[in-house]
Structure formats: structure tokens, C-alpha cells
Amino acid sequence: MKKKKHIIVLINGKRRSGKGLLTNAIKEKSLKRFNDNVHIFSFAQPIKDITEPILKQLEW
Numbered sequence: 494m495k496k497k498k499h500i501i502v503l504i505n506g507k508r509r510s511g512k513g514l515l516t517n518a519i520k521e522k523s524l525k526r527f528n529d530n531v532h533i534f535s536f537a538q539p540i541k542d543i544t545e546p547i548l549k550q551l552e553w
Contacts, residue, residue, distance in 0.1 A: 500527055503544065504535040512537070 502519060506512050512535040523531045536543050 498527075498530060500531045501547075502531065502533045503540065504533065505540050505543075506537060508537045510537075 500523070504512050504515060516533050516535045519533055520531065534543065534547075
């Protein structure tokens with residue numbers, strides 16, 4: 494069975510700092526190139542609090 498590759502992008506910044514614009518630009522540029530296997534998470538919290546449950550679920 495062939496492994497499916499996923500690309501995860503984490504964007505962290507203060508509220509109203511343009512994260513949404515950056516997220517949309519990355520989606521437009523990367524979705525076709527990487528066959529819709531791009532996942533973008535944008536948030537305004539400490540990165541450790543956000544990534545810990547994601548990494549546990551991925552068993553990384």
C-alpha cells in the first residue's frame with residue numbers, strides 16, 4: 494500500500510495580522526500542486542497548545 498503524503502502548515506500570529514490572507518494565498522498556490530493534501534491551521538494562540546493534540550493524533 495502506498496503511503497499518502499500530507500503537508501501541514503501552521504500559521505501563528507496576533508489577531509488581525511493578515512493570517513487569513515496568507516492562508517488563502519498558500520491554499521491557492523499549493524492545493525493543485527500537492528493534490529489537495531495540504532492542511533493549513535491558522536491560529537492566535539501559543540503554538541505548543543495547538544500542536545500537541547495534532548501530534549498525538551498523528552502518533553508523531
